Amino acid sequence: MTLLENQSAAIPAPREITTKPRLSDQIFRAIVTLGGMASLVILGLIALFLSLKGFHILTEEKFSFITESRWEVITGDTGNIEESNLGIGAMLVGTFLSALIAISVGVPIAVLSALYLTFYARGSAKKILISLIDLMAAFPSLLYGFWGFFVFMASAEYWAKLLNKYLGFVPFFDVPAPIFERSPFIAGLVLAIMIIPITTSISREIFDQTPLDRVQAAYALGASKLSMIRAVVIPYGRGGVIGGAMLGLGRAMGETVAVYTVLNIVYQINWQVLFGAGGNVASLILLKFGEAGPYEVDALMAAGLILFILTLLVNALADVLINRFGKKGR
Amino acid sequence: MQTTTPSSLASVANNRDQRVPGTNLLGTGLETRGVHAWFGKKHVLSDVSLDFAAGTVTALIGPSGCGKSTYLRTLNRMHEFIPTAALAGEVLLDGQDIYAPGTDVTKIRLKVGMVFQKPNPFPSMTIGENVLSGLKLAQLKKSNTDDLLESCLMRAGLWSEVKDRLGEHGGSLSGGQQQRLCIARALAVQPQVLLMDEPCSALDPGSTFRIEETISELAKSMTIVIVTHNMQQAARVSDYTAFFLSDGGPGVMVETAPTSRIFSAPVDKRTEDYVTGRFG
Ligand SMILES: Nc1ncnc2c1ncn2[C@@H]1O[C@H](COP(=O)(O)OP(=O)(O)O)[C@@H](O)[C@H]1O
Ligand SMILES: [Mg+2]
Numbered sequence: 001m002t003l004l005e006n007q008s009a010a011i012p013a014p015r016e017i018t019t020k021p022r023l024s025d026q027i028f029r030a031i032v033t034l035g036g037m038a039s040l041v042i043l044g045l046i047a048l049f050l051s052l053k054g055f056h057i058l059t060e061e062k063f064s065f066i067t068e069s070r071w072e073v074i075t076g077d078t079g080n081i082e083e084s085n086l087g088i089g090a091m092l093v094g095t096f097l098s099a100l101i102a103i104s105v106g107v108p109i110a111v112l113s114a115l116y117l118t119f120y121a122r123g124s125a126k127k128i129l130i131s132l133i134d135l136m137a138a139f140p141s142l143l144y145g146f147w148g149f150f151v152f153m154a155s156a157e158y159w160a161k162l163l164n165k166y167l168g169f170v171p172f173f174d175v176p177a178p179i180f181e182r183s184p185f186i187a188g189l190v191l192a193i194m195i196i197p198i199t200t201s202i203s204r205e206i207f208d209q210t211p212l213d214r215v216q217a218a219y220a221l222g223a224s225k226l227s228m229i230r231a232v233v234i235p236y237g238r239g240g241v242i243g244g245a246m247l248g249l250g251r252a253m254g255e256t257v258a259v260y261t262v263l264n265i266v267y268q269i270n271w272q273v274l275f276g277a278g279g280n281v282a283s284l285i286l287l288k289f290g291e292a293g294p295y296e297v298d299a300l301m302a303a304g305l306i307l308f309i310l311t312l313l314v315n316a317l318a319d320v321l322i323n324r325f326g327k328k329g330r
Numbered sequence: 331m332q333t334t335t336p337s338s339l340a341s342v343a344n345n346r347d348q349r350v351p352g353t354n355l356l357g358t359g360l361e362t363r364g365v366h367a368w369f370g371k372k373h374v375l376s377d378v379s380l381d382f383a384a385g386t387v388t389a390l391i392g393p394s395g396c397g398k399s400t401y402l403r404t405l406n407r408m409h410e411f412i413p414t415a416a417l418a419g420e421v422l423l424d425g426q427d428i429y430a431p432g433t434d435v436t437k438i439r440l441k442v443g444m445v446f447q448k449p450n451p452f453p454s455m456t457i458g459e460n461v462l463s464g465l466k467l468a469q470l471k472k473s474n475t476d477d478l479l480e481s482c483l484m485r486a487g488l489w490s491e492v493k494d495r496l497g498e499h500g501g502s503l504s505g506g507q508q509q510r511l512c513i514a515r516a517l518a519v520q521p522q523v524l525l526m527d528e529p530c531s532a533l534d535p536g537s538t539f540r541i542e543e544t545i546s547e548l549a550k551s552m553t554i555v556i557v558t559h560n561m562q563q564a565a566r567v568s569d570y571t572a573f574f575l576s577d578g579g580p581g582v583m584v585e586t587a588p589t590s591r592i593f594s595a596p597v598d599k600r601t602e603d604y605v606t607g608r609f610g
Contacts, residue, residue, distance in 0.1 A: 213450040217512070220408060222440035222519060223467035231467055235454035 047308060054302030061086050061299075066306060069267045071288070073296050086299045088306065090269045094184055094278035095253055095310075098263070101188025101273065102252040106195045107245045113196070114203035114241075115229060130204070137197035145261030148190035153262060156186045160274045172273060179276040182264035187278065190262050191255055195248030202247065206240030207233055239322045246318035250311055256282040281307045339605065340594035342565040356552050357441065357522030358424050359384040360405060365419035366580070367400050367409060375400050376580035377419075380572055382523070387545060387554040389564035389589065392574030392604070397581030398557045401574070402525050405555065406442035407435050423523070440468055443521035447528045449508035451500030451515070458496035460511055464519035478518060486514035487544045506537020513544060524548065526556040530563065542567050561605060565593060573601045 021029070058065055061084075068087025076082045117129060160180040167173040210233050218228040259280050265287060266277035285300045292300060360382040367375035375397040382388050390398045403409040404417055407428060420427045428438045451460045461482050465472050472478060479496070483489040488510040492503070500511055509529055516524060526545075530538040545554060545567045558564050564571050572586040573596075585598045596602045 211450075213446060213448060214452060216408065216411065217446065217450045217452070217515075218463075218467055219411065220406065220439055220444040220446075221464035221467045221515065222436045224436050224469075227467045227469065231452065231463065235452075 047305075050301050050305040050308060053298050054300075054305045057086065057295075057299045057302040058305075060084075061302075065299075065302065066092060069269050071267055071284075073293065075293065081293075081295050084295065084299075086296075088281055088284065088303050090267050091279040091281045091284045091303070092306070092310075093269050093271065094187075094263070095280040095282075095307075097184040097271070097273055097278065098188040098191055098259060098280055099249055099252040101185060102191035102195055103245060103249050105189060106192035106248060106252075107199055107241075109192070110196045110199035110244070110248070111203055111241055113200045114207055115233070117200070117204050118207040119225060119229065119233075133197045133200050133204075137201055139197075141194060141255055141258040142261075144190055144194045145258035148186070148193075148258065148262040152190060152193075153181065153186055156189050157181060160185050164274050172271070175272055175275040177275070180274060181276045182262055183274050183276045184263065184270070184278040185273045187259050187263040187280075188273070190258055191252040194255070194258060195251055198251065199241075199244040199248040202244030203237065203241045206237040206244075210236045238325055242318060242321050242325070246314060249314055253280075253311060253314065254282050254307065255280070256286045259283045260286050281310075339561055339565040340590050342562065343568075343590040343593055346566060355384045356520065357384055359386075359553050360442070360523050360555075361422040362401075362405070363420045363422065365401065365404055365421065366417065367397065367404060368414075368416040369400075369412065370414040373580040374576075375404075376582050378574075378583045380583060380586060382553050382555055382570075384522070384553050385549060385551070386569045387549045387556065387567055388570040388572060388586075389568035390555065390557045390572050390574060391559075391561060391564050392581070392584075393576075394559070395581075396574045396576040398574050399527050400581075401583075402444075402527050402555060402557055405523070405525055406439050406444055408439075408444065436468060440464075440470075440519050441521055442523040442525060443516035443519065445509070445512050445516055445524065445526045445529045447531055449505055449512050449532070451503075451508050451511050453499060453501045455500060456497050457492050457500055457503070457511060460500045461514045461518050463515060468519060470519065482514040482517045485517055485544065485547060486510045487540050487547075488514055504537070506533045506540065509533060509537065509541060510544065513541070517548075521552065523553045523555065526554065528557050528559060531559060538563070561593075565589060573598075573604060575600055575604070 061068075064087050066087070067089045068085065069090035070085040070087050072083070072085045073081060074083040113133070117126060117133075121129060157180045160183060163173050163185075164175055164180070168175075214232045214236070215228060218232050223231065260283035263278050263280070263283065264276045265279040265283060267279070268277060270277045281303050285303055288296060288300055361380070363379050365375065365378045366373065378401055380388070390402065392398055400409065405421055409415050409417060417429070421429060423438065423441060427433075428435075428442075452463055455463060458479055461479050462472075462475055464470070465475070480489060480493075483492060488507060491507060492511075495502075500508060503511060509532075513524075513529075530541055533541070542563065545556065548554060549569075556564075556568065568589045570586060571589045571592040573584045573592065574581050575584050576582070585592065585596060585601045587597070592601065593605055596605060
């Protein structure tokens with residue numbers, strides 16, 4: 001038995017397996033790599049630029065830059081800075097609040113519309129709705145801001161009053177004074193409406209790809225449409241929906257113009273969502289940029305850097321969530 | 331695969347253990363009358379009338395594209411999931427037309443279960459959850475699910491292989507095991523009829539053998555309709571065989587008879603040509 005005898009011989013080291021790609025493949029590889037690297041390089045350059053401009057503000061203002069809520073620069077006669085107190089605490093809270101409201105109102109509506117479009121809408125109604133929603137996803141946010149300011153605010157104010165009247169005992173819904181205009185609540189709702197189309201689009205595309213054999217397996221077991229969706233579509237689409245929601249959240253956190261139009265920017269930390277005072281980092285930058293002196297501009301860059309880091313954190317969180325909950329249904 | 335002669339297939343059909351009709355049969359069988367099916371304008375199935383008595387196994391054979399799957403899917407109303415699909419005729423379950431207006435189709439599919447060609451366990455669920463998924467999907471209440479789980483896996487011939495790994499995901503099983511898992515899953519809602527569309531076509535011979543054993547076991551209490559490309563399999567597992575054929579037009583059911591007769595003394599020339607391997 002030569003086979004058995006050979007077994008005792010030395011086991012060879014695994015060979016290195018190589019291949020020589022064709023020239024066309026090498027060229028294409030280079031082009032694709034360049035493309036892939038481009039976005040990484042741009043991202044790095046932006047981060048570098050923001051850090052270069054803004055980092056000294058962070059070291060000067062220290063931790064109070066993210067905890068304090070003031071924006072004062074006192075300059076002397078010669079233009080030298082005598083005193084500065086800069087802090088974006090209120091804006092961070094405002095960013096967080098309006099984004100939270102946007103997500104908690106917008107995502108459920110988006111998921112429901114995506115389910116409707118995928119499993120209930122038929123024929124030309126379906127086609128028209130899908131292209132309308134894709135169109136809405138591309139609207140400039142200024143239009144949402146205008147609409148929010150001129151049309152939506154009045155009814156939202158009414159809902160805010162109702163919420164305050166019946167749920168006012170919850171600290172979140174309490175107000176220090178009856179000012180309901182231009183509150184984080186209203187800004188959050190406008191943002192919600194703004195992110196619904198993109199989140200719907202992404203969720204719909206995922207739901208559409210649900211493997212047909214699983215759908216059929218569920219129906220063949222006597223499932224109703226609702227139970228089929230719960231058992232098959234949601235587990236399959238969960239990761240994609242989280243991804244869509246995070247894109248929406250990114251848009252909501254970074255949104256400038258729409259928030260600037262409907263939110264009353266006040267340098268005071270306010271957790272009461274119905275009260276007409278708030279802000280967000282991006283709209284602060286917009287508000288101050290035009291009139292800012294050099295030192296203030298650097299401070300705005302620092303604010304931008306914080307927003308940048310926040311966005312990275314949110315995306316990292318999304319990745320964790322998708323890995324944790326999204327893969328299971330695949 | 332050995333060459334098949336009608337007489338060898340007939341002897342396979344004759345030599346297997348003759349089925350003793352079960353004593354606690356579920357339901358009184360299934361019957362179709364003049365079933366036609368269309369996809370859009372294309373007429374794919376013409377005037378099929380068949381009777382599936384309770385406790386029997388019927389094999390549907392015929393060349394591919396002759397409408398066997400389409401016919402099978404009319405029996406539990408899966409046909410209508412294809413947007414352009416249309417149907418004429420009647421399918422009677424316990425004497426009731428399952429296409430009658432006002433029928434709750436989910437109830438029909440509970441009574442007429444289905445196993446697909448490609449094993450399709452739910453990947454988000456564990457093995458145990460897969461077996462019991464029908465209860466949740468159809469919102470059925472069941473008190474002793476542990477017993478049900480064991481008995482379904484037992485009847486599907488999978489219990490001994492998975493009893494220690496019920497918490498693992500369905501995808502961790504081999505293809506043959508997955509298919510038996512799908513059978514167990516179909517059994518958990520206690521159907522009267524089980525439809526199987528080429529359940530072994532993606533499986534190795536060992537797994538095929540296990541599933542055929544399972545089919546014989548199941549037929550003691552339920553009605554089984556199985557589409558198969560494999561005439562050996564038809565001879566091994568079925569009591570009756572129906573031969574389908576399409577000559578370019580809509581598929582028709584050419585002949586149906588007890589399986590041993592289809593393979594020993596078919597009435598129609600086309601059946602004889604097919605079972606002797608002259609075409610198809
Ligand atoms: N979803 C579909 N849409 C259109 N035609 C179909 C569809 N499914 C099957 N057909 C056609 O119906 C005929 C019967 O198909 P099928 O029932 O799958 O045959 P079999 O299972 O006997 O191989 C074939 O001509 C096939 O092309
Ligand atoms: Mg088929």
